Amino acid sequence: MEPVIETADLRRRYRDFEAVRGIDLTVARGELFALLGTNGAGKTSTLELLEGQAAPAAGSVRVLGHDPYRERAAVRPRIGVMLQEGGFPTELTVAETARMWAGCTSGARPVDEALEAVRLAGRGKVRVRQLSGGERRRLDLALALLGRPEVLFLDEPTTGLDAQSRHGTWELIRGLTEQGTTVLLTTHYLEEAEQLADRLAIMHDGLIAASGRVSDVVAERPAWISFELPPDRFLGELPPLAPLGVTGHESAGPQVRLETVDLQRTATALLSWARDEGVELRGLDARSATLEEAFMEIARGLESEEARC
Numbered sequence: 001m002e003p004v005i006e007t008a009d010l011r012r013r014y015r016d017f018e019a020v021r022g023i024d025l026t027v028a029r030g031e032l033f034a035l036l037g038t039n040g041a042g043k044t045s046t047l048e049l050l051e052g053q054a055a056p057a058a059g060s061v062r063v064l065g066h067d068p069y070r071e072r073a074a075v076r077p078r079i080g081v082m083l084q085e086g087g088f089p090t091e092l093t094v095a096e097t098a099r100m101w102a103g104c105t106s107g108a109r110p111v112d113e114a115l116e117a118v119r120l121a122g123r124g125k126v127r128v129r130q131l132s133g134g135e136r137r138r139l140d141l142a143l144a145l146l147g148r149p150e151v152l153f154l155d156e157p158t159t160g161l162d163a164q165s166r167h168g169t170w171e172l173i174r175g176l177t178e179q180g181t182t183v184l185l186t187t188h189y190l191e192e193a194e195q196l197a198d199r200l201a202i203m204h205d206g207l208i209a210a211s212g213r214v215s216d217v218v219a220e221r222p223a224w225i226s227f228e229l230p231p232d233r234f235l236g237e238l239p240p241l242a243p244l245g246v247t248g249h250e251s252a253g254p255q256v257r258l259e260t261v262d263l264q265r266t267a268t269a270l271l272s273w274a275r276d277e278g279v280e281l282r283g284l285d286a287r288s289a290t291l292e293e294a295f296m297e298i299a300r301g302l303e304s305e306e307a308r309c
């Protein structure tokens with residue numbers, strides 16, 4: 001796969017504070033890559049390096065084969081950028097803003113088409129200051145799309161959007177990647193990453209703590225099996241749990257919850273035992289970790305490591 005975004009040991013400094021501390025990323029053409037992380041993890045700082053808005057303190061970054069900061073003229077016309085705060089003149093109308101933006105963009109798509117894509121076609125005559133927060137986000141997205149970018153950088157594209165608008169934006173982004181647009185987005189909505197991302201990275205404190213497909217990141221976390229034992233049965237009667245991959249358990253009365261790093265082996269052994277013993281496991285439920293659990297565990301684990309240092 002052709003890499004469209006590539007970084008190696010990428011670093012960013014603000015005076016003596018290193019906000020991005022050595023990041024290696026590769027994003028292929030047509031891929032949607034999500035950058036997640038705790039507040040202040042360094043997502044926006046990284047995004048700005050990829051967009052060419054700032055020079056790295058060290059390491060390298062290539063976008064479409066060029067250095068986005070030094071070779072801005074080669075890269076800028078081929079990318080679309082949606083910042084966290086658009087910062088457009090609020091006295092202009094939606095259509096005037098889009099026309100002004102289109103005037104600065106080579107090969108711009110028709111303004112009406114861009115506004116239609118974000119469902120703002122009927123709001124062309126409204127002043128930007130009169131838009132709701134969610135409508136402004138959608139206008140920001142329309143402007144980022146105007147130049148038919150090959151690579152789209154979206155910094156929290158759906159923050160402040162209601163559920164319907166968020167789903168509409170997801171549909172739009174999916175359509176763009178299907179047409180071959182490469183998208184790198186940051187988000188605080190884990191569901192957004194689960195829905196959209198081919199691959200993702202979870203940042204914490206300037207570093208990538210975990211990365212890969214959602215299923216890879218989740219597979220590294222323990223899964224859960226929960227069930228209810230009959231009143232005449234006890235947890236101690238189950239086969240030895242540790243060799244089955246069980247790393248922890250909770251029980252409250254008849255309710256049992258097992259944490260396992262090998263869901264298939266634990267579930268198979270549990271069901272075989274229940275069959276052989278003629279035991280009914282009421283409310284049996286088995287499930288992998290969710291991305292939210294993986295995220296929380298990474299954030300908690302790294303915080304306790306920091307506390308130890």
Ligand SMILES: Nc1ncnc2c1ncn2[C@@H]1O[C@H](COP(=O)(O)OP(=O)(O)OP(=O)(O)O)[C@@H](O)[C@H]1O
Binds near residue numbers: 014039041045046
């Ligand atoms: N201009 C700046 N000067 C000094 N420090 C900065 C500057 N911009 C960001 N930082 C610091 O760099 C770190 C990373 O900030 P950044 O905005 O990249 O994080 P983020 O992951 O995007 O956070 P959020 O999810 O809250 O938007 C933070 O500690 C922040 O305070």
